[in-house]
Amino acid sequence: MTRQLITFHVGSQCLGVDIMATREIRAWSPTTPIPQVPAFVRGIVNLRGMVLPVIDLSARLGWGDTEPGARHVIMVLQIGDRQYGLIVDAVNDIATIDGAAVQPPPGISGDGQDELLEGIVSVDGEMVLILDLERLAHNFGVPEEVAIAA
Numbered sequence: 001m002t003r004q005l006i007t008f009h010v011g012s013q014c015l016g017v018d019i020m021a022t023r024e025i026r027a028w029s030p031t032t033p034i035p036q037v038p039a040f041v042r043g044i045v046n047l048r049g050m051v052l053p054v055i056d057l058s059a060r061l062g063w064g065d066t067e068p069g070a071r072h073v074i075m076v077l078q079i080g081d082r083q084y085g086l087i088v089d090a091v092n093d094i095a096t097i098d099g100a101a102v103q104p105p106p107g108i109s110g111d112g113q114d115e116l117l118e119g120i121v122s123v124d125g126e127m128v129l130i131l132d133l134e135r136l137a138h139n140f141g142v143p144e145e146v147a148i149a150a
Contacts, residue, residue, distance in 0.1 A: 001099045007092040007128055008075065010058045010066075015088075016095065016121075016128045021077045025091050028072040039065075041140060042087060045074070052076065054085040055140065061116065079137040095123045102130065 031043030
């Protein structure tokens, strides 16, 4: 069975998410910090009247903090019944993959970060890490009233 992914870069790493979870891609805009959330929660932005929590994906994956600038974008994703923004370096393309070609994550990190991956697939000769959005969103630490439309 085939499926479609939106592929994007965080640093030098190529990642992908299911196209059906992607709501929009918007230019970087500064966030408003909120107190008592994990460091990878960069803050919130106003998305047409909705308060949108913005997550530093690099920091969430344990790869270090992003210093966002004009070249970065915010991918707005629907995860469960909430929308979140993920800071990424650049969005690449839509890739159609064969579900049978997806390999399981290696399970070798020892820090639980592999659990954030659904699998790995090769797209045009490049390894793409497919994010497990439900696991990624687990314990974001964003207060319920912030993570839901205002």
